[in-house]
Structure formats: C-alpha cells, structure tokens
Amino acid sequence: MTSEAGPMGPMGSDILHVDMDAFFAAVTLLGRPELRGQPVIIGGGPRGVVLSATYEARAYGVHSAMPLARARRLCPSALVLPPERDRYQEVSRRVMAVLRDVTPLVAPLSVDEAFLDVSGARRLFGTPVEIARMIRARVLADEGLTCSVGVAPTMFVAKIASTRCKPDGLLVVPPGDVLAFLHPLPTSALWGVGRATEAALDRLGLRTIGDIADCPLLTLRHALGDAAAQHLHALAHGRDERAVDPDTTEVSVSAEHTLSVDVAEADQLARELLRLSGQVARRLRARGRATRTVGIKIRFADFTTVTRARTLREPTDVSQEIYRTALALFREAGIAGRAVRLVGVRAANLTEAGATGHQLAIDERPAAWSQLDRATDAAGHRFGAGAVAPASLLPRQPPPPRAPKPHNP
DNA sequence: TCTGGGGTCCTAGGACCC
DNA sequence: TCTGGGGTCCTAGGACCC
Structure with a gap:
C-alpha cells in the first residue's frame, strides 16, 4: 500500500500512464527509415493478425488484432513485415529504465505501456506534467520513438487520457475535471x-x-x-483505489501455437505438445519458478475451444513431467480425430522453484530428467535456443536407402 | 473479416471438510 | 434419516487486455 501523499496532497494528479505509439511498427521503422510515412503493418503467418500498424495504415481502417487477410484487402498498398520480438524487448527494457530513473514505482502493463506514481518524485523532477514532458523528450532523444502520456489522479483515468491524446500527445486530467472528462x-x-x-x-x-x-x-x-x-x-464515479504496484510476479506461464493447417493426427499434435511443454518449462526455469497446475488448450477448426487442467502433488519445472501431464490430459479429453487448429500448454499455480522439498516417485528418475533440462538450458545459452531438442522434434530424415537384399542362393 | 500469442481476472459448480 | 451452512480447493469456460 503506497498511499503516501506528495507535496500536493493525496488528491493531486500524480499517476502517469506512458504508452508507446504504434510500438512494433515504430521500432521496425527505425531500421527501415525509407519506409517512414508509408502504411506498414507488422504481422505474419498464414493465419496471422495485425500486431501493429503505422498511422498511415490505420487511416484505411486497419487496427491491431484484425486478421491480416482483411487488413490487406482494406489497405492493399501496405507493406506487411514480420515482427522482430527480440528488438521490441530490448527497446522496451531501455524505455522502462528511463521510467525507473524517475521513480521505482513503475508498473509495466506490457512491453509498450507502464504506469508511474510520481508523487514521490516532485522534489527531484518537478510537477507530474513536467515529468511527463521530460519522459517524452528522453524517449524521443534516446530511442527516436514517440509515446503518449496521460496524467491523472488515478490509474484508469490516466490510461484513458493517454489513449485519447494518441499519437505523440500529452493529456492532463486534474482531479476536479475527472467526472466532466469521463x-x-x-x-x-x-x-x-x-x-x-x-x-x-x-x-x-x-x-x-x-x-x-x-x-x-x-x-x-x-x-x-x-x-x-x-x-x-x-x-x-471516478473512484479507483488501486495503487501502482511494481511487483510483476507472474501468475501463469503459457505457450500456444496456431498450426498452419488444421491437424487431426494424434502423433503430430503430441509432438506439438512436447515442443510447447519444453518452452513452458524452459521459461519457468529461467524465472526460477515451478508449476503445480499443468493445463492444455485445444482449439478446433470451428474455433470452439476446450481447456483441461490437472494439479500435481508437487510443483515441477521439469520439461518431461509437464509434457507427460499435458499428453495425459490430451488423451483423456476424448477429442481423437477432430481437426485441431491450435494447441497450447499452460503452467499455473506457480511457486518458487525449490521452495518445497521435492518428493519424487522412485521409479521415474526425474532427477535424470532435471539434469537433462539443465544441460539443455546451458546448451541453449551457448548455441541459441533450440540448439538441443528432443529427437522427435528434429526434422524428419528421409528414410535410409534400403540395403539390397542379400542373395542367399 | 475469418480470427496470434502472451497474459489477468471472474464465475459457477462440485468435492471435501468442519 | 432428512438436512444446514461456511470455507477452501479445484476445474472449465469466458471476458478482457495489449
């Protein structure tokens, strides 16, 4: 609970919402300056959606989450570029660092958005409006990117304010104006x-x-x-009791994938579950966390979706254990033969890894699986993720040429 | 239009315990 | 034997966010 009031008292407009403008598209355009001023869409894949679009593309009605096929029809002149997630993460980290230079009370909402409580930063940096101007100037100078900032007494009004001044805007809603604004x-x-x-x-x-x-x-x-x-x-009524909470501990970790074509074959879906289980487990280990509840998600060709979950006796971060649970859930779900478009694996009920003593079944040798995971993680660090993968995930080799039958006269 | 991938939170019902 | 009420944990599904 951070309810300490700044010099202006508890009713000042001390909350900032910082929102990068068309973030993915803007970052990609930094590397392609010749495309500036043109309609550009970030997205890809045979069944993809728009992840981000420049304002030139939005003028045609294109917006985030729209199926790419439709976006292309609306704006045939748009250039569609694939996302560069690593770069977005990198830029995001630097922008968040700029915000944390102002105050430790920064709550990121996603890669391209964050709330700040600047009530404690006035002495150092000035009024919230001055701080907002400073942040916008620094992000532009350091990264060449524009952002929009809402300034208000509460988080949700600050959020609406930033949305309403996009792009490249700054909007202040003083306490007395909140209701007239809303x-x-x-x-x-x-x-x-x-x-x-x-x-x-x-x-x-x-x-x-x-x-x-x-x-x-x-x-x-x-x-x-x-x-x-x-x-x-x-x-x-303008009431919002939430405080800006910098704690970003996750509640769940998941990985899902929409197949390029619908698949009914159980072996192929099991391979996908294996791959996704590995991804989820790797992310858990990277964060030092373990899961007690493993879930799967299956979306059919008609877009209906089912989920199944099972809570384990002991938390785990072992790829093989997560996969085994996911596969059992899949087999028990009784959906054999149906055409599937998406599969997902989810880990919930997270705990700190090693927080509870591992009580492991004797016959399954999970210690060996755990060692395998650690070795795989280490190889991934040295040679890049995916350097080491289960044999069943390797590209399938053509069958070996058949040896001529020995003649046995 | 033909719908990604990463998340959070809420609801409703059932099991189980006291 | 018919029958309470509350609390906690779990599962499935859905709304919503970026």
Whole structure:
C-alpha cells in the first residue's frame, strides 16, 4: 500500500500512464527509415493478425488484432513485415529504465505501456506534467520513438487520457475535471468493457460512462455479475483505489501455437505438445519458478475451444513431467480425430522453484530428467535456443536407402 | 473479416471438510 | 434419516487486455 501523499496532497494528479505509439511498427521503422510515412503493418503467418500498424495504415481502417487477410484487402498498398520480438524487448527494457530513473514505482502493463506514481518524485523532477514532458523528450532523444502520456489522479483515468491524446500527445486530467472528462465518453472507453459487456450495457440503454454512473448498482449487478458491476460503477464515479504496484510476479506461464493447417493426427499434435511443454518449462526455469497446475488448450477448426487442467502433488519445472501431464490430459479429453487448429500448454499455480522439498516417485528418475533440462538450458545459452531438442522434434530424415537384399542362393 | 500469442481476472459448480 | 451452512480447493469456460 503506497498511499503516501506528495507535496500536493493525496488528491493531486500524480499517476502517469506512458504508452508507446504504434510500438512494433515504430521500432521496425527505425531500421527501415525509407519506409517512414508509408502504411506498414507488422504481422505474419498464414493465419496471422495485425500486431501493429503505422498511422498511415490505420487511416484505411486497419487496427491491431484484425486478421491480416482483411487488413490487406482494406489497405492493399501496405507493406506487411514480420515482427522482430527480440528488438521490441530490448527497446522496451531501455524505455522502462528511463521510467525507473524517475521513480521505482513503475508498473509495466506490457512491453509498450507502464504506469508511474510520481508523487514521490516532485522534489527531484518537478510537477507530474513536467515529468511527463521530460519522459517524452528522453524517449524521443534516446530511442527516436514517440509515446503518449496521460496524467491523472488515478490509474484508469490516466490510461484513458493517454489513449485519447494518441499519437505523440500529452493529456492532463486534474482531479476536479475527472467526472466532466469521463461522463461523455462511450462505455467502451472504460477499461474492462469489451464487446460482450458493451452489448450488455447497451441492452440496459447505457451508452456513456455518465449513463453507468447514473444507473443503480443493483441493475448493473443483474446484468454483469457482482465484481464487474462494482468495478464499473466505481470507475464511472471516478473512484479507483488501486495503487501502482511494481511487483510483476507472474501468475501463469503459457505457450500456444496456431498450426498452419488444421491437424487431426494424434502423433503430430503430441509432438506439438512436447515442443510447447519444453518452452513452458524452459521459461519457468529461467524465472526460477515451478508449476503445480499443468493445463492444455485445444482449439478446433470451428474455433470452439476446450481447456483441461490437472494439479500435481508437487510443483515441477521439469520439461518431461509437464509434457507427460499435458499428453495425459490430451488423451483423456476424448477429442481423437477432430481437426485441431491450435494447441497450447499452460503452467499455473506457480511457486518458487525449490521452495518445497521435492518428493519424487522412485521409479521415474526425474532427477535424470532435471539434469537433462539443465544441460539443455546451458546448451541453449551457448548455441541459441533450440540448439538441443528432443529427437522427435528434429526434422524428419528421409528414410535410409534400403540395403539390397542379400542373395542367399 | 475469418480470427496470434502472451497474459489477468471472474464465475459457477462440485468435492471435501468442519 | 432428512438436512444446514461456511470455507477452501479445484476445474472449465469466458471476458478482457495489449
């Protein structure tokens, strides 16, 4: 709980939301300056979606999460480039470091967004607005990238503010202006209102945030359930008790993959589960964590999705154990023969690795599997991820030429 | 339009315990 | 024998976010 007030008191606009503009596209364009000013879309794959698009492409109606096929139709002149995730991560780390130079109270929301509580930084760096200007200038000078910053008394108002001043903007919402700022906005501007909730609100005749504020809580509760109703009602009145929390400990780790064509063959799906289990386990080990609940996700050709999960007696970070559980879940799910478009593996219920004494079955020699993982991780560090893989994941060799049958006269 | 991959949080129902 | 109520843990599904 960081409720300490800055020199302006607890009611100042001390929360910043920093949001990079068209982040993936902007970073990619740093390496391709000749493309500046043109419609560029980041995305790829036979069944891909738009991950990011320049504002020139957005002018044609292209936006994030849109199927690439549709984006291409809307904007045939756009250049579609593959994502460069490592570069995005790298730039993200440096931008977050700029923010942490201002205050340790930085809560990253994703690679390209973060909240800051600057109430303790006034003495060093000035008012929140001055800090926002400084951050924008430094990110531009250091990285050649623009960002938009919302400044407000609460996290969610700061977030809406940054969204409404994009791109390359700065918007301050003083405490006294919060309700006048919020109430005319459509319900969908609220954090937590997506398609389904917007439709439910619409059925109640609620179109703006002001409408929600005026609606009795009980009515909202019937339509949305307890938690969502409370949440939205509070937000609509400008109330948001959350503090900027720099703790970023994950609750789960997952890996999933959409196959380039639908697959019904069990062996091929099992190989995919093996690969994804390895990815999940490797990430767990890299973070020093272990999982007690292993889950799988299967999406069929018709887009219906099932999940299955199993909680283990002891946490594990061993690739083979995660795979064995995932495979058992897959076999027990009774979906043999159906055409699958996506498979996923998830680890939840995370603990610190080694926090509990390993109590292991004697017959399965997990110590040996664990050693294999460590060796694989080390090789991955030296030779790049994927340098060492289970034999069943290696590209399949053509069958060896058949030896001529010995003549046995 | 034909829908990625990484996450978080909530709900509802069942098992189990007291 | 018909029958409470609360708490915790687990699973499946879904909404939502970037």
